[in-house]
Amino acid sequence: MTRKEFLKLTTIFLASPFYANILSKEKKQMPALFIGHGSPMNIIRDNSFTQNLKNISKTFHEPNAIIVISAHWYENETLISNSEEQETIYDFYNFPDELYDITYEPKGNPDLANHISNILENSRLEDRGLDHGAWSILKHLYPNANIPTFQISINKNLSYQQHFEFAKLLTKLREHGILIIGSGNITHNLRLANRYAQKPDNWAVVFDNYVKQSFSKKAFLNLVTLRDEPIFNIAHPYDDHYIPLLYTAGVTKEDDKIEYFHEEIVSANISMRCIKVG
Numbered sequence: 557m558t559r560k561e562f563l564k565l566t567t568i569f570l571a572s573p574f575y576a577n578i579l580s581k582e583k584k585q586m587p588a589l590f591i592g593h594g595s596p597m598n599i600i601r602d603n604s605f606t607q608n609l610k611n612i613s614k615t616f617h618e619p620n621a622i623i624v625i626s627a628h629w630y631e632n633e634t635l636i637s638n639s640e641e642q643e644t645i646y647d648f649y650n651f652p653d654e655l656y657d658i659t660y661e662p663k664g665n666p667d668l669a670n671h672i673s674n675i676l677e678n679s680r681l682e683d684r685g686l687d688h689g690a691w692s693i694l695k696h697l698y699p700n701a702n703i704p705t706f707q708i709s710i711n712k713n714l715s716y717q718q719h720f721e722f723a724k725l726l727t728k729l730r731e732h733g734i735l736i737i738g739s740g741n742i743t744h745n746l747r748l749a750n751r752y753a754q755k756p757d758n759w760a761v762v763f764d765n766y767v768k769q770s771f772s773k774k775a776f777l778n779l780v781t782l783r784d785e786p787i788f789n790i791a792h793p794y795d796d797h798y799i800p801l802l803y804t805a806g807v808t809k810e811d812d813k814i815e816y817f818h819e820e821i822v823s824a825n826i827s828m829r830c831i832k833v834g
Contacts, residue, residue, distance in 0.1 A: 584617050584733035587834035590804035591693050592741045592818070593627075594828050596648045599655055599692045605828055608818040609696035612832060620733030621665045622698075622705040623726070626689030627740040627797040634679040634722075635709040638669035642705065643685030660691035665704040668734070672708070676722070682709075689739040689800075710799050716780045719799055723806020730834065736807050738800030742767050742827040743791040753824035760825035763791045767801070771831060772814055776805045791825075808833045 591609070598606055628647055629635070644659045673679045686694070690707055714722070726736055743760045770778035779802060782788055783795065792798045808814075818830040 619735035628689035740797035740800035744797035756821040
């Protein structure tokens, strides 16, 4: 996506009838979140991470709708879920039966999903529910499942710069009650994880701190180009858990306050860092 194409998309987005309808409603400013979701076991755990999820949702208004960009919807194209009725997707294996007995099925928001698809070239609508990158965290944020929610896939054929620019198109939605969440992990190398480790691996600490410092300074070019650094391949053999961070960065405004509402490295090198902007 060139700069010219981005500006054209922005103009189309702001001029659309759907967006005009949003603008006619009372403004309700939403923050944006990045959540390091970690193990599916957190669905049933009561720990500092899940408590911080419960607490952070009490610090701002209840959203009108939620959009989640999850590491677990990683595709060859940009897909947008327009399901009216959501199903709980159990995209994890060999976990306790208790996890598979839990459902989280809020309504979708087909109108908003259709609108985003209309202004985003080469995107496609998909009838899909919520994967665990979404519902495992929403179960703690909004346990009543009473807020319309849908997901946008990660298109693995887009550059990091294109993901960042796509996120910018969504920024204005925050002013009208829409909560945008990136769900992944700042470090995610399960092959090197060790749940018995007594202290975090140095490389994970270095990577996590670099991301924190860059985010604090809003030096987002650092995050867009981080893939070029050798340490990136250690932190992310696959980049599906990193890209959601670029969406939270992309919807961050110049005057947004940055808050790290959970900071932890588990299993030697899995960063559970969570970020609230705005």
